[in-house]
Amino acid sequence: MPKLIEYKDMEPRAKAVVEGIAAARNIDPANINNVWKALARHPLVMERFAAEMKAAFVPGKLDPLVKELIYLAVSIANQCEYCIASHGAMARRKGMTEDMHEEFMAVVLAAQKGNKIAMAYRVPVDPAFEEQ
Amino acid sequence: MPKLIEYKDMEPRAKAVVEGIAAARNIDPANINNVWKALARHPLVMERFAAEMKAAFVPGKLDPLVKELIYLAVSIANQCEYCIASHGAMARRKGMTEDMHEEFMAVVLAAQKGNKIAMAYRVPVDPAFEEQ
Amino acid sequence: MPKLIEYKDMEPRAKAVVEGIAAARNIDPANINNVWKALARHPLVMERFAAEMKAAFVPGKLDPLVKELIYLAVSIANQCEYCIASHGAMARRKGMTEDMHEEFMAVVLAAQKGNKIAMAYRVPVDPAFEEQ
Amino acid sequence: MPKLIEYKDMEPRAKAVVEGIAAARNIDPANINNVWKALARHPLVMERFAAEMKAAFVPGKLDPLVKELIYLAVSIANQCEYCIASHGAMARRKGMTEDMHEEFMAVVLAAQKGNKIAMAYRVPVDPAFEEQ
Amino acid sequence: MPKLIEYKDMEPRAKAVVEGIAAARNIDPANINNVWKALARHPLVMERFAAEMKAAFVPGKLDPLVKELIYLAVSIANQCEYCIASHGAMARRKGMTEDMHEEFMAVVLAAQKGNKIAMAYRVPVDPAFEEQ
Amino acid sequence: MPKLIEYKDMEPRAKAVVEGIAAARNIDPANINNVWKALARHPLVMERFAAEMKAAFVPGKLDPLVKELIYLAVSIANQCEYCIASHGAMARRKGMTEDMHEEFMAVVLAAQKGNKIAMAYRVPVDPAFEEQ
Numbered sequence: 001m002p003k004l005i006e007y008k009d010m011e012p013r014a015k016a017v018v019e020g021i022a023a024a025r026n027i028d029p030a031n032i033n034n035v036w037k038a039l040a041r042h043p044l045v046m047e048r049f050a051a052e053m054k055a056a057f058v059p060g061k062l063d064p065l066v067k068e069l070i071y072l073a074v075s076i077a078n079q080c081e082y083c084i085a086s087h088g089a090m091a092r093r094k095g096m097t098e099d100m101h102e103e104f105m106a107v108v109l110a111a112q113k114g115n116k117i118a119m120a121y122r123v124p125v126d127p128a129f130e131e132q
Numbered sequence: 133m134p135k136l137i138e139y140k141d142m143e144p145r146a147k148a149v150v151e152g153i154a155a156a157r158n159i160d161p162a163n164i165n166n167v168w169k170a171l172a173r174h175p176l177v178m179e180r181f182a183a184e185m186k187a188a189f190v191p192g193k194l195d196p197l198v199k200e201l202i203y204l205a206v207s208i209a210n211q212c213e214y215c216i217a218s219h220g221a222m223a224r225r226k227g228m229t230e231d232m233h234e235e236f237m238a239v240v241l242a243a244q245k246g247n248k249i250a251m252a253y254r255v256p257v258d259p260a261f262e263e264q
Numbered sequence: 265m266p267k268l269i270e271y272k273d274m275e276p277r278a279k280a281v282v283e284g285i286a287a288a289r290n291i292d293p294a295n296i297n298n299v300w301k302a303l304a305r306h307p308l309v310m311e312r313f314a315a316e317m318k319a320a321f322v323p324g325k326l327d328p329l330v331k332e333l334i335y336l337a338v339s340i341a342n343q344c345e346y347c348i349a350s351h352g353a354m355a356r357r358k359g360m361t362e363d364m365h366e367e368f369m370a371v372v373l374a375a376q377k378g379n380k381i382a383m384a385y386r387v388p389v390d391p392a393f394e395e396q
Numbered sequence: 397m398p399k400l401i402e403y404k405d406m407e408p409r410a411k412a413v414v415e416g417i418a419a420a421r422n423i424d425p426a427n428i429n430n431v432w433k434a435l436a437r438h439p440l441v442m443e444r445f446a447a448e449m450k451a452a453f454v455p456g457k458l459d460p461l462v463k464e465l466i467y468l469a470v471s472i473a474n475q476c477e478y479c480i481a482s483h484g485a486m487a488r489r490k491g492m493t494e495d496m497h498e499e500f501m502a503v504v505l506a507a508q509k510g511n512k513i514a515m516a517y518r519v520p521v522d523p524a525f526e527e528q
Numbered sequence: 529m530p531k532l533i534e535y536k537d538m539e540p541r542a543k544a545v546v547e548g549i550a551a552a553r554n555i556d557p558a559n560i561n562n563v564w565k566a567l568a569r570h571p572l573v574m575e576r577f578a579a580e581m582k583a584a585f586v587p588g589k590l591d592p593l594v595k596e597l598i599y600l601a602v603s604i605a606n607q608c609e610y611c612i613a614s615h616g617a618m619a620r621r622k623g624m625t626e627d628m629h630e631e632f633m634a635v636v637l638a639a640q641k642g643n644k645i646a647m648a649y650r651v652p653v654d655p656a657f658e659e660q
Numbered sequence: 661m662p663k664l665i666e667y668k669d670m671e672p673r674a675k676a677v678v679e680g681i682a683a684a685r686n687i688d689p690a691n692i693n694n695v696w697k698a699l700a701r702h703p704l705v706m707e708r709f710a711a712e713m714k715a716a717f718v719p720g721k722l723d724p725l726v727k728e729l730i731y732l733a734v735s736i737a738n739q740c741e742y743c744i745a746s747h748g749a750m751a752r753r754k755g756m757t758e759d760m761h762e763e764f765m766a767v768v769l770a771a772q773k774g775n776k777i778a779m780a781y782r783v784p785v786d787p788a789f790e791e792q
Contacts, residue, residue, distance in 0.1 A: 074243035077209030082250035111206035118214035338507035341473030346514035375470035382478035602771035605737030610778035639734035646742035
C-alpha cells in the first residue's frame, strides 16, 4: 500500500487542487479519488496534472464520451489498471453502454493486432499516407 | 526493406483478401497498402486480420471517425509508426480537422501522464470505480 | 501468490548468492528480499542477475543515488510495481528527499510526454543530434 | 516524412514558443529542433509541452546532467529514437563522458532485467519497501 | 474486482463458447477460467478470441509446448500477470521442466537486453539480415 | 546514423569480443554485425552482453530454433526492428520455414490479444494457475 494523504491532512496547495476538482464534480473534497491522495505529497506535479486534465476535458470539438474512450484506449494499451478502472467508470457515467463497450474493445484489439503486424513484418509507410 | 509481395504476384488466397478490401474501398487492388503486401506471405494470418478489421469497423453504435481515433490512440501508445501514419490519414479522410487532432492529442497526452502517475505512485483502485 | 523459497530451503548455489548480497548489505540472509526468494529456483539466472546488479552499482563516475534514480526511471517507464517499490525505498535510503522525488517525477513525466509527442508526430532526428 | 513547419511559416503563438526556447538556448529561432517544427500545428499542445519541459529543467535539487540521464533512461525504456538521439546529445553537452555513458547503460540494462524478472516471477512487494 | 459472470448466468452465445472450450479440455463448464467469465459480457469479442486461440493452438509444425513458450515470452515482454500465471501453468502441464523454464528465462532476458541495446545505440539493420 | 566502430578501429577488449563471436560463427571479424560495432565504445557492456547471449544459446534442453523463436517473440512484443530483422534471419537459418513462421505469428498475435484482454477486463488470476 502506497502512502495516501487524506484531504484533511493535505498541505494548502494540495487542498486547493482537490477543492477545485471537487467543486467541478460537485462532490465532497473528502471523497476525492485515490490518485489525488497519492499525488498530494508532490503539489507541483499535482497542480500540473490537474490543469492538464482540465484542459484536455474542456468542452470542444470532441464529445466528452469520445474523450473518455480515447483516454481508456491509451490506458489499455499502456496496461494501467487504475486508469482502466477509473476511466472505465467515467465512460459508463458519460453514457457508454455494454454494446458501445464491446465495439470499443473490438477496435482496441484490432489496433493491437495491426500494431504488432506492422512491426513484425517491418512494413514501410505508404507514400499515400504522408501529409501534403 | 522487408519482403513486399505485389498483388499480381500473390497467391490466390491473398489475392482474394486484397480484392475484398479493394472492392470495399473502391480502389484498384494493385494500389493496396503495404501492410497487405507484407502479410501476403502468410494468408491465414492475413485473412484473420482482414476479418477482424472489417468486423471492428462495421457500422454500429460508435461513429466511424471515433473508431479511427480509438485506433490511433492505441497506435500512439504502442508507438507503431506505420499505424500512426495510416490511421492518421484515415482519420483525416473521415473528417478529423486540425482542431480535433489537437484536442485528441491533448487527451492522449493527459492519459499518458495519468497512466504513469498511477503506476509511479502505485495508486490503489477506488472502490467506487468497481462495477456492481 | 508465486512460489517463494526461503533462504533455509534454498539449494547451495542460491544460498551462496543470498549470502553474498546479505554480507554486502549487512543483513541476515533470512531477511533477503522476495525477488531473490522467487529467483532461487533458477540459480543460473539468479547468479547472473546478482552479478549484473553488483557491477551496475559498483562505485564509479555516477553517484549511488543517481544510479537509483536511473533505475527507478526505467522501472516507472516499464510499469514494474515491485521495482518501483523496492528502488523507491532504496532511493530514499540513499538520500532522496521529497523535494528531489518531486523534481525526479517532473522529469520522468516530461520525458514520457516528449517520447509520445516525438512518436505521434513522427519527428525525424535532427542532423545536429548525430554523433561525429 | 511528417509535416514540419519552419519558424518563418509558423503562426504567432507557435513563433512565440520557439522564440522563448531560442532565447533560453541562445540560438537562432530558425535553427529550432524538429520536434517544435512538428508541434507548431498544434500551438496549445506545444505551449504546454514547452512549459512542462522548462519547469522540469528549472534549476533545483537535482543536477542538470542527472535530469538529462533520467530523461534518457525513460526514453530508452520507451524506445523513442528521437528522444534518445536528442537527449543523448544534450547529456553529452552537459558533461556526460563515455565512461559515464557506459555506467549509465549498465544501470539501465540491469533495471530492464530486474523489471522483467519481477514480472516474470510475479514477485510480491516486500513489506519493508512500503512507506510509513 | 472486475465483473465476472459465472457459466450458469451467461447468455446463450457466451455459454456456447464456454461449452466448446470445456469439451476440448474435458472439464466442467462451471470450472472455466476467469478470462472467459470476464469476457462473457461481450460475446462477439469472446467468440473471436476463442476462435483465434483455437486456430493458434491447432496441431501444426510447431510443438504444443513450443507454442506455450512463445505465448509466455510475449506475455512476459508485455508484463501481463494473468497470462504469465495461466500460460506458465499450461506450459508446465505440457511438459516444461524447471530446467527448461530456466533456459527459457535466460533467452527471454537476453532478448530483453538485446532489444534495449539495439534501441539505445540506435543500431541500423545489417543488409545481410534482409530477406531476398 | 549512430556511431559505428569497425573491427579494425576497435580497442583491444572490444576486438577480443568480436573475435570470440567471429570464431564461434566461423566468419571474418570484419563482417561482424552492426550491434557489436555500436557497442564497441562500451567494452564492459559489450563483454557482458556477449557472455549473456552465449550462455542463453548454449546447447541445452530447448532446441536452438525454439530459442530463436522465443527471442523473436520478445522482440516483436517489444517492437525492436533491429532484433526482429536479425533474429528473424537467424531463425530462417536455423530452419524456420514460411509455414512455421506463419504458425509462430498466429501464436504471437493470439498472445497479444490475450494479454490486452486480461488487462482490459482486469481478470484476476485463477487459484488453479498458482504453483504448489
